[in-house]
Amino acid sequence: MLERSRYFLRQRIVRGGILSFLLVYCLVTLFPFYILLVRSFVSTRDSAELWLWFPPPAPVSTEAQLGNLSVFYSMDIGRFKEHFDIEGYLPPRDTLSKIAEDHSIPLEDIQAYLAPLGRFNGWYILLVQGRIWGPLARTVLVTVMVAVCVNLLSILTAFGLAGLRRRDQMLVYNMYLLRMVIPPMMIIIPQFIIVQWLIALVPGTQSPGLPRYASQLGGMMMTLFAANALAIMVYTAAIGAIPRDIEDATYLDGATRLQYLLRVVFPLLKVHIATVVVMTLPWTWNLFLPPLIYLDSANTTLIPFIQDFAGTYSTNLQVTFAGIFVSILPLAVLYIIFRRFFIQGIMGGALKG
Amino acid sequence: MLRAWRIARKGERRRILSDWAFLTPQMLFYILFLIVPFVVSLPILFTDQRDFIQSNVNNIGLDNFRSIVLDQALRAEVLPALWRTVRFVALHYLMIYVFGLTLALMMFEVGFRGWMFTIIFMPMMISGLAIGYLAILLFGQTIGTVNLILLELGWIEQAINIKSARGITFILPVLLGWRYAGFNMALFLSGLLTVPKETIEASIVDGASYWQRMYFVCFPQMIPSFVIATVFCIIGSFMVFDELVALGALVGNEHAVFLSVLLFKYAFGDGRRLALGLTLSMVIGVPLVLFGVLLQRLQRRLQVEQ
Structure with a gap:
């Protein structure tokens, strides 16, 4: 009896220890974000000192040169x-x-x-002088377009794969999974050549202007439509799980395959769509290499813009940190609002069991 | 596929055709941007093309491949970059266990907590570039907050410099481990949750210690999770780029020049050597892809066996 209670006591101490460790880890995880915000208010002049709280307002000295x-x-x-x-x-x-x-x-x-x-030096420079709104708008545009098109194309593909019953379907599925193991840096050089060929086909892309900028954005986005292994995996599994009887019943009622897709499959996929959208959102939002090589600097998106900005104001750290904070903030807010879907997406079906 | 077509009845043929009608749109993008690139780059490998728009291109046979192995000046560039990359991949691979597996085992013991998961997964939202700047914010030589705290406490004599060789070797993998902690934790945790409760309870009744239980009962059933974490880690970290740009890889910090940076410089930087860059990317990338495919197949086979 005594031994038993001792076992449970030990168990509780261990659990308490683990929980407090996890709590500390969570605090450590939040710490850099907090410091980033604080530092975006610390003037570069004082940046070699330790700041753990927002600095008091320091008026610009009248003797400053x-x-x-x-x-x-x-x-x-x-x-x-x-x-x-x-x-x-x-x-x-x-x-x-x-x-x-x-x-x-x-x-x-x-x-x-x-x-x-x-x-508010960092924020003032960034928001008033920095012209951040153009890159921000383009990032939103690219993120939305890629989310819509990739999901649409992937759902069509998964619908065509319909449960992977034949060899050709299995082959196509494996092809898309291959995308997961191709390093982006390896494929981007020849992709760039192809996109340049395509852009050259559009008239008026030699000089700066709307045709050039639009075709650059379009070309970059098309390379992202090619495949998203995660979307294909999620949708193929979801559509494969729909009972065959439902499909047969729909056809018996005289529906075509397209009607079956639109009226029956789409409504069943709502949660999966939300999951795939939130899982791919950070990836598109944070793209750096593709916009860096495909887009002119007057036409760029948020992350390359911040890097360019940090280079321009390399003596002003405050501005860089404010810029990084801005690049994180919209996603962080979305993440906290839609955390349910993120957790669902990443944990798959494991949690239900 | 052709055989399936030949033996298919009329109704089945219609079904195959309509399947392919749905498959075609994305397939076109896939062919154009993932298969045509290999076809396009193949002839360039055997030329001396330096730029994307160059008219007089000479055929030089296998010289690009030869110079990667033999050319002294090139070796002086490629070998250090390769060594930095390999070292980084190895340490980052270690970190998926230090962070991901540890957190998963802990979370498994105390039960899944949504809000903790939310916080631990949070760093996945930020860009690689932001990770690089966070590294400077925390470990920059003069301004790093962690540096300043440690100096204040007297725990270190000299400030850590993230941009130095040692900083990039040892601190960057830790930061990336922190970034992917939530992702890897989720992979391992979903593996742990597939282990039947009964077997775990049986091992407790039989008097197995915690580590015996993990080693003999849980880990063998989690092998698919280990494999997929390995695939993601190796493919992802072999071509790490954004973080290095923030640490000055493109503006002269040679300690941050990994293979990916070298490839970028050959293809898009000043003094381009396009054909050489493509050759290098094939020499490194093809084995990597094969390795990835192998692991993927292994994982699939293991899952089917279960």
């Missing part, structure tokens, strides 16, 4: 001159108080102008 402002705060001097109607050259070594004196501008006005630049 213009050159340093443009290095550490990425201040656009052209805009600054325009705002205060200053004409002619401003030496980079001039301090703000000297500029105020020389051009008879109230110092408070300059400080008021620079306040958001100092306090």
Whole structure:
């Protein structure tokens, strides 16, 4: 009896230990995201210090030199001159108080102008100067288009594979699974050659403009339509699991195969579609290599844009971190809202059992 | 397929045709972007083509293959990159067990918790580029938060530099292990959950210790999970690229030049050597694909046996 209770006590201690370890692991997992947010508010000047909480607002010193402002705060001097109607050259070594004196501008006005630049520097540069909205819109476009087309094509394929009863169906299925083991870097070089051929067929793609940008986006997306092993696997399994009797009954009622697909199969696939969409969403949203090589920098998507941006403002770390945070945020929000489907998708049928 | 067609009755033939009508749309994309590329690149392997738009291309036979093995200057570039990549793949492969398997075993003991899973899976949402910048945020030489904390506590004398050879070798695999932790945990956990409860209980009654139970009862039944985790890890990490760009691989940090970066430079960088890059990608990629196919077949066979 005593031994038994001791066994259960030990069991409870072990469980408690494991749970607290997992809890600590969860906190460690969230830590980088938190630090990223904090750091997007820490000025580059102070970045060699430890910051675990948001820094207090640090007003831009009136003795700061213009050159340093443009290095550490990425201040656009052209805009600054325009705002205060200053004409002619401003030496980079001039301090703000000297500029105020020389051009008879109230110092408070300059400080008021620079306040958001100092306090929310990363975010200000990114959202106001950075032209992030174009890349963001293109990323949304690509993500939506790829999600719609890949799912549609994969459902058609899985419907044609219908339970993998014949040899040719098995062969096609295996071909699509092969996609999983082809490293993207290996295939992208010849894919690029083919996409260039296709783009050259469209008139007006030699010079920058809508035809060029649209065909670049289209070409890139088409390479992504080729196959998504996960989608094929999920849909083939789901359609294969529909009882044969239902199909036969539908045909007996005089329906065609297309009607069977649209009226019977589609409604049954709702949960699977949600699962595949959320599982492929991060992959398309975070694409880096394909947009980097297919798209002009004026036509790029979010992740290559952030990399380009980080290169442009390489002296301003705050901006880079704000940019990375922006690239993570939309997906993180979607993920938290639709976490049920993510868990379902990744765990498959294992949890039900 | 032709035999099936010949022996099929009329109704069955109609069925085959309508199946193929549904298969065709995606098949066209598949052929154009996954089969034609191999056909297109095959003749280029035997030429000295340097650029995508080049008119005077000479046939040089097997020289590209020969120079990968023999050319001194090229070897000085390829061999270190290969060594870095292999080292990285090995350490990253270790990490899928350190993170994924450990977390799965723990979660299995205490029962599935949705919110914990949600948090552990969270890093899968972020891009490889963001992982690279998070590495700088945490382990950058002067600004790294973890560095600063460890220095403050006095646990380290010198700051870790993520961009150095040692930083990339040892810290990057850990960060990628962290990123894929939720994914691998899910793979192993779904493997664990397929083990029948009765056999586990029987082994407890028989007095097997925890590790005996895992080693003799659970792991043998989880082999499909191990195989698929291996496929994902090796194919994914052999061509790791985005993270390295964030660590300066394209702007002169030679410690971050892995094979993928080298291939990118040959194909798209300055001073292009397209044919050579393609040859290199075939020499590395074809064995990798064969290995992947082998593992996939193994996994399928194991699943059928179960």
